[in-house]
Amino acid sequence: MKLSEKKILRKKEQxxxxxxxxxxxxxxxxxxxxEIAAELLMTKGSLYYYFKNKSDLMYQCHNFVLSQGTEDLRDILNRGEGxxxxxxxxxxxxxxxxxxxxKEVFNLIMEPKRFFNEEQLELVLKLRKEYENLFDQIIKRGITSGEFRVEEPFIERMIILGAMNWVQQWYNPDGRLVKEEVIEKYTKSILKILK
Incomplete structure (x- = not known):
């Protein structure tokens, strides 16, 4: 990759x-x-050099977050520690x-058809499938090891992801529970479903 291409990628990531x-x-x-251009001290026209429109920018944001999340989960799964x-x-x-x-970028996951065109949607759904598959793998591993007692791994995964995704609808950082407590309570409840 040329230096100029790397510079463009760094700016796009920024x-x-x-x-x-x-x-x-x-x-x-x-x-x-x-607002995005102003925060970056660039002109709106410069922003359009990197992204066709707001929809393209939002797709790229969603893709960036989902790709990072997928990579993080894959690393956890592949390390196999524990x-x-x-x-x-x-x-x-x-x-x-x-x-x-x-939260807001993650919310795009909830209704992808509302935000993305057909081409983008196809890529988003492919990446989501890859993400979901990582949960399928660990659930199946737990069944094989005897840790999880479930009959339908697909349904369990859908319940787990559905519950976790719903947190963005109600969680308030200024509320009674701090983020770590919410994660701990969710984890305990999810494990009860599988055991």
């Missing part, structure tokens, strides 16, 4: 990180290309961190 922060702060509809239960606990904590910290 834009994505700022856009993610703004979307998490203001929501999808509240985040504007103007029992299936211990690995799943780490995966739950990682997923919950993303769901809480990247």
């Amino acid at each position: 834009i994505l990180l700022s856009a993610i922060e703004i979307v998490n702060r203001r929501g999808y509809s509240g985040a504007t290309m103007e 029992s299936a239960t211990e690995i799943l606990v780490k995966m739950i904590a990682t997923h919950m961190e993303y769901a809480i910290e990247e």
